[in-house]
Amino acid sequence: xxxxxxxxxxxxxxxxxxxxxxxxxxxxxxxxxxxxxxxxxxxxxxxxxxxxxxxxxxxxxxxxxxxxxxxxxxxxxxxxxxxxxxxxxxxxxxxxxxxxxxxxxxxxxxxxxxxxxxxxxxxxxxxxxxxxxxxxxxxxxxxxxxxxxxxxxxxxxxxxxxxxxxx
Amino acid sequence: xxxxxxxxxxxxxxxxxxxxxxxxxxxxxxxxxxxxxxxxxxxxxxxxxxxxxxxxxxxxxxxxxxxxxxxxxxxxxxxxxxxxxxxxxxxxxxxxxxxxxxxxxxxxxxxxxxxxxxxxxxxxxxxxxxxxxxxxxxxxxxxxxxxxxxxxxxxxxxxxxxxxxxxxxxxxxxxxxxxxxxxxxxxxxxxxxxxxxxxxxxxxxxxxxxxxx
Numbered sequence: 518x519x520x521x522x523x524x525x526x527x528x529x530x531x532x533x534x535x536x537x538x539x540x541x542x543x544x545x546x547x548x549x550x551x552x553x554x555x556x557x558x559x560x561x562x563x564x565x566x567x568x569x570x571x572x573x574x575x576x577x578x579x580x581x582x583x584x585x586x587x588x589x590x591x592x593x594x595x596x597x598x599x600x601x602x603x604x605x606x607x608x609x610x611x612x613x614x615x616x617x618x619x620x621x622x623x624x625x626x627x628x629x630x631x632x633x634x635x636x637x638x639x640x641x642x643x644x645x646x647x648x649x650x651x652x653x654x655x656x657x658x659x660x661x662x663x664x665x666x667x668x669x670x671x672x673x674x675x676x677x678x679x680x681x682x683x684x
Numbered sequence: 685x686x687x688x689x690x691x692x693x694x695x696x697x698x699x700x701x702x703x704x705x706x707x708x709x710x711x712x713x714x715x716x717x718x719x720x721x722x723x724x725x726x727x728x729x730x731x732x733x734x735x736x737x738x739x740x741x742x743x744x745x746x747x748x749x750x751x752x753x754x755x756x757x758x759x760x761x762x763x764x765x766x767x768x769x770x771x772x773x774x775x776x777x778x779x780x781x782x783x784x785x786x787x788x789x790x791x792x793x794x795x796x797x798x799x800x801x802x803x804x805x806x807x808x809x810x811x812x813x814x815x816x817x818x819x820x821x822x823x824x825x826x827x828x829x830x831x832x833x834x835x836x837x838x839x840x841x842x843x844x845x846x847x848x849x850x851x852x853x854x855x856x857x858x859x860x861x862x863x864x865x866x867x868x869x870x871x872x873x874x875x876x877x878x879x880x881x882x883x884x885x886x887x888x889x890x891x892x893x894x895x896x897x
Contacts (some may be wrong), residue, residue: 521695522697522698522700523697524696524697524892526692526693526695526696529691529692529695530688530692533691533692534774539894544895545888555784558687561688562687562691563837565691565694565695565897566837567765567836567837567897568698569698569699569701569836570700570701570763570764570765570836570837571700572700572701572703572764575766579766579767579768580765580766580767581766581869583765583766583839584765584837584839586767586839587839587897589766603767604767605767608767608841632764641850660753
């Protein structure tokens with residue numbers, strides 16, 4: 518997102534491609550199916566308009582899902598439904614469950630299965646770094662590990678994943 | 685072209701929004717300008733040097749100034765999307781409202797029930813111009829703060845609007861204490877403090893229409 522703020526179109530394209538299925542999954546569990554696609558699009562447009570307000574000091578998902586929640590509430594209100602309550606814990610639980618992230622990818626099932634072979638710490642580090650795009654420092658801060666410990670954990674996790682995927 | 689392609693094509697560099705405390709400093713120029721106008725137009729009260737030694741007077745003013753700054757900070761913070769509102773932003777919002785609760789109770793307890801209706805009717809006519817001064821001169825700095833918040837992504841428009849008008853109303857209420865020599869509590873309550881509460885309520889309405897994201 519920070520790269521997108523500088524006008525990096527490649528980074529922005531990658532970011533949008535990554536978050537679209539994530540948002541779709543999240544909304545599918547909380548909205549009627551007929552509202553999901555439009556609400557995802559409205560969220561992406563809102564994200565585009567509000568991109569100057571993102572600060573790297575705060576986790577990206579905190580910012581993204583605030584916009585998503587706003588659009589979901591709007592969609593429900595327009596359809597005469599009661600409002601929605603989504604908090605940060607719920608979002609973090611959703612993101613931590615890697616099956617939500619991988620479900621629509623081509624190698625999703627295999628990768629999700631491979632991730633289950635990792636221990637909890639390795640799984641969290643890999644998910645945060647490779648799926649959610651956090652830097653080593655951000656992962657260290659969130660997990661309470663030192664940055665060098667994050668690197669070692671990630672390295673060991675990738676080694677295990679490679680062995681599993683090559684079987 | 686898909687939506688994603690359109691958004692990527694439309695991407696231009698943007699300057700990341702400054703932290704709320706820096707924006708408070710930028711905004712503060714405008715209520716200060718309004719304040720200078722009030723001081724020039726209405727003149728500073730003749731007993732100001734004496735009043736500056738009055739602890740209650742200075743405490744009231746400190747509360748109003750604190751409420752103004754904290755309300756502005758809260759409004760600017762709330763105009764940035766976030767699922768989780770940090771403790772500081774929550775605390776400043778609560779503290780701003782708390783300052784006004786203290787001021788209203790402080791002035792309100794000194795008004796007897798028998799005086800209430802008489803003073804309310806009298807003060808609503810605004811014979812001293814305090815209500816008009818606070819409400820009209822809060823408009824310019826409020827417009828600026830609405831603009832600053834609107835440029836972000838205010839996902840809580842009513843609350844943001846409330847704090848915007850509370851911030852500016854508080855500051856102008858503070859300034860009018862230096863131009864109005866009437867210190868009796870019914871006047872303070874109805875002509876200095878209540879207009880700020882009315883502005884806060886108007887802020888909820890204005891936020892709903894002006895801060896739609």
